[in-house]
Amino acid sequence: MPSIICSKLNTILSDILNKLFKLLVISGLVLYVVYIIFFNNPCSYSSILTNKAGHNNKGPILHKSSSSTTPTNVSHVVFGIAGSTSTWPNRKCYIESWWRPNITRGYVFFETFPNNNDFHPWPHSSPPFRISEDTSKYKAYDKHLFTQAIRMARLILETFNVEKQGVRWYVLADDDTVFFIDNLVDVLGRYDHDKYFYIGMSSECHASNFYHSFEMGFGGAGYALSYPLAKALVNNLDVCIKRYPTLSSICSSTISPSLIAPPRPSTPNISLHDPKRILYRLMEAAKVDESRLLQQTICYHKPKNWTFSISWGYSVQIYEAVVLPSTLQKPLQTFTPWSKSAMPFFMFNTRIPSNNPCETPHVFFFDSLERKRGGDYLITSYSRGRARALPAACSSSGNHSADSISKIIVLSPSTKYHHIGNRRECCNVLHATRRNATELKLRDCFENEILP
Template identity: 45%
Template structure:
């Protein structure tokens, strides 16, 4: 299994900055255990650096690449040095290495979590892992498809080897790029690899007080933090660099729970508790839904120049408020220790008085007198599941004591097949012209599911009902449900309630419930292959974001958009169905079915696991190939390219693409292809093949 010795770290920094940044790295570096090097621009000087501390990584001085810079007229020499560092760290030490981790001299890594996450991936394949920026404009200026280096990006050994071989030729290809992370991304793209995002990697392209973000961390292992010297101290009463060491006290005892948000309630007092383990606890004098508490409070500001109007962030937030029923009492971690009962005790103290009246709505149960909170957790690694832990709760006069037993499902590593049941949501009026969309992929007597219509079908084009369509059902009595829930939107209510109706019809042996619209087009073979990678006995909520960023902002960055399909594991779908009426009552004011579905699943303790789209081929050839034919849509209508060696393609009007008839293995690298074309011929042929190990595709 993967362990810390399989990770090689390359940290890029400057001698000038290292004088005051070294404490960030020393807070997590483990001498004689962590492998890697710090690459400085010049040799260190000064009594505070020499002799070199054994608590710091060993240093190297970066290669002199002045000749390369002059030959290419590179516009950003410092950025070129940082990219070149990938080759330098690999050259220094790579025996037994599985993963190369690159970071900055102020990157804070949580190495135990890093090892656990990387153990899930095949280190013999090409992988490029990392995190995006929280600030939308940073992704827009550079790329939504790059890893931001301060948060750390991770290369599998084969990819790092290929990169080290071709890094100088890549720097020659892109002398006009001004960002080291963008150069790295395009170099990796030239090898045929795209980014695999990691939720727990944090660039922290934010300013000011980031406690709101750290108090509502997504359900993913914390991998990294960055830019903490550009924000307020993460613990208000502790100096900035010392605050990092304070955070690492908890991390050194249990990284698996670091910043993991757990939400629980004390019903007698109408209090909601939000715990960010190892960092903070919030008490709210009201029962607030999980989906609300999971939104970070916007205590922070954007990193740089912002547009006139939001969105500013790659996440939804909630504003600070003086409403005593929604403003939290805030407590920060004061101490962490092991107990004699094989537990970890984290103690949190109030940061400052809230200075608001108590919440009258919830019965005037003030929490002003609470000065300390104690949280007990098992002294064992938290097994990551897509659902939060449950907490027992009891209250005393001076502190809150959490029950000793935390219940958490065990995840088994096994590949399972999937038999999904599908539920389509539509209207009778629309079905007259939309049914060809569904019939294009529906497989009669093979696909399991139903179409839920608002009223019974009518018309000669629908009756008798086509065997090529899914069997239909008429949705439950909406007016009755409207009266029962006081919902503002009958269409939203019908669509969300439809999940229960589909589960009610579900056949024995169903593992996954797939909800879509009456114009959703699903590629079911790919869907089965993807779902087979997950344990259907656990709680999972899958789906995709909108391509339109404002849609994610208006509704949520954390919801699945139903037209693209929402997938629930059967246990989650059943739990959802059991609670759907109470949930519709709770969110009777929502006008989006997808947002309501997200909120209902969040209240069960489950967050979205995003899925990237996939594609499916169409026709076999006698040579055990799949042939897809493409014809010109219209003349391009512009002149030919005048670059030396370029030839016009105006006369090509048909392209034949041959790909293997065998299923493509799900690896994180694209396939390569060869083009066969005779000069003057109106037809070109393209043959797919596996890329060679170190092949540059560009």
Template identity: 40%
Template sequence: MSTCDKSKLISISKTMLILGLVLYLSFIIFFGDSNCPSSELLSSFRLKRTPFSSQPNVAKSKSSTNINHLLFGLLGSQKAWHHRKSYIESWWRPNITKGYLLLDVPPQGDDLIPWSLNSPPYKISDDVPKLVNETKHVDATVLRLVHGIMEVFREGHEGVRWVVMGDDDSIFFVDNMVDILAQYDHTKYYYFGGHSEFILSNYWFSFNQAFGGAGIILSYPLAKALARDMMSCLKRYAYLNAADRTTMTCIADIGVNLSPLQGIHQIDLRGDLSGFLSSHPKSLLMSLHHFDMVDPIFPSMDRAQSIFHLQNAAQYDQSRMLQQTICHHRSKSWTFSVSWGYSAHIYEKIMPRSWIQRPIETFKPWQKSPNPPRYMFDVRSTSADPCEAPHVFFFKSVERTPRNEILTTYTRAWPRGIGTCLYAGNHSAEYVSEIHVYSPAIKRIQIDRCECCDIVHKDGSNKAEVKYRECKEDEIIA
């Protein structure tokens, strides 16, 4: 072999060696098993890669969000607290929940003094006349409510990720709130809340604002920025006479807009709320509000008793609270609809989920509205047709079974008394007085699809059983 041929061979060998090394490194870096040992050189290459995340908004933190990361600020009045404290005490967890109740004046009366250990600790709002004089604000109440955000934030609590503002009649479902917020990066700027159910309220104030009584949730960086700009913003918008709109406007100037959440409810409704609560949207229940403005939600109970009764179910499984599950008893042509922890309905006809999921308009709009639309959701009218009107049952009790299930029991509210649905075979459900619902004792946070269920009922029995399960791949609820 000539010298020239040897040189060519060496050159080709070097080239192939280099190419092989490049291919090897590329394979290790992009396809290598992270459990296999690698050199420091390869590790340095890996560190430079930006990992792909299917959930870019999830916080990259060493620990998941929990109740200790939430700071609550509740705005109330001494006068109203006498009858509203039971609303807050139904969900407040002493020595666990962090936060304050901001009162306008010090508490008075034997029912408030000494201060209940089951209530949030209270503070008195800052000197409102002084703040009005400084900002020239047109409405002292609005100023106090908005300024309260800063007053809560400035108290400072180690590890706070989210600031949750509410009223002294806000009913929060804290576990669900934690599970929802854990899906977001608390180091980013987030402004969460809910719209009004009454469409004109959104029109009058803004479709881009969170209604405060339902809960306004701010990530820590946003709360910090808002607190820093608070006095300037109150001066800038001294002419605004609505607190929630002022808060929205201040936040908008920071560069952040509302991200609405379906489970947050202002309850700008009046009267009988049962139709609304029996057809909750497919999202975790986070809050309810305005209980002074609606009828007690359970028969034979006052408002305070009703709230504690609802929270009793929530102690067992908040993730299913008010979640609507629908199934059919084909042999009887019955449709069962269960709003977990609140109510159950039996229809004497096979009804599709597309119809049942629409709330029955048992309630009235927040204010008189001459013409539709009145609500931010679809409704169906009440009916005296025995094929359309449900037999109504309300939540009675809850317990955990030895089979790791949760049993909720629902009892008949009243006789329906309108006859039988002849169209569907004349199968009356009037004799059913109790429904037992069995659900898995497992949280159900990701609810991309509702649960399904099966009915167990013996002819002539006054009791029916509903057993929850995941829906089959090709199952149609109709």
């Protein structure tokens, strides 16, 4: 009896499986036909999928949009600058150092109307100002410890509403940020502005990334949004503020792909946040050649076993030993954390300073710049910052002291420095110790040149 029941059950199960198989085959054929008819038509793709195609597992697609054949220039970029009437008198020098009247586009947004003499008359050298909209209607949703958080979050909306014509990129930043305009335009021009792009860098402070987001472009040094992303964000901003009352940065991540950080080796210096005392000297060099600013060049003088590390427009270091590029590309930590309680402190990959004379450089800071020799070269000079206060020389291997050197002169090509696809530059030591000065000439590395 049990065998008969089992036999009938097997028969029934076999019939069910056969029918299910036929159903799956028919369904598959139907779906295939639908795919052939509809999904091979380029007009049938979802607009969201098309816009997000600028980011995939292999990184961003950098080709230009077919709808915009002209290269990106400064007129395509609009700046939204978060300001405050209380800090502006001390910070306007930052903005005026890079702002180009009648060329750059954008606004400074204040929380209240400026009424004192520090603001009247409003200087032509500063961007026009606007007053941020009243955010009291968000009071029930405002869970931020920082009282200006909602106003800052709405900066993109207010900038977008006043500047739309011909805009490809919106750049948002604080009022104590310095931009290098030509470098910024160069980097933004590598991306397709018709797609959804969110470009910036995470914070230098590990704690800020941990508590807020590793996928957030921190506003201090600025971040950029392509026009389509800015438009989508503006249309959904109020919903985001109400839905995410403690973390408004989520708004952009719900609409766009992940934050894109331009690759460091092929990216010029774009901005600096709160540069303070170095501002004047740095901008003096930037006005002549932004493309080379702070770019590192390494060369060696083997007769004395010296290594030179040049940060163009800022400093030159002499090491009394042959130091490998892999070590020099990791900069010395010459700063302290802004918050002693924020541990671990930094996201930077830095070297801890040493008292070993073979590892501690002589440091020379940017002093002046001039054009000479038919205009083919820029000549920058760097003067010793202070005595190294260490033994006279790195005595091992017969190395020589650099204590007598008081000045470094660097000759660099007057042509723009191209970062993409090129090796880091090399240099020749023309004169090691002439009148207590050393002269270096930057050049392209030779094809088979391996340093040191």
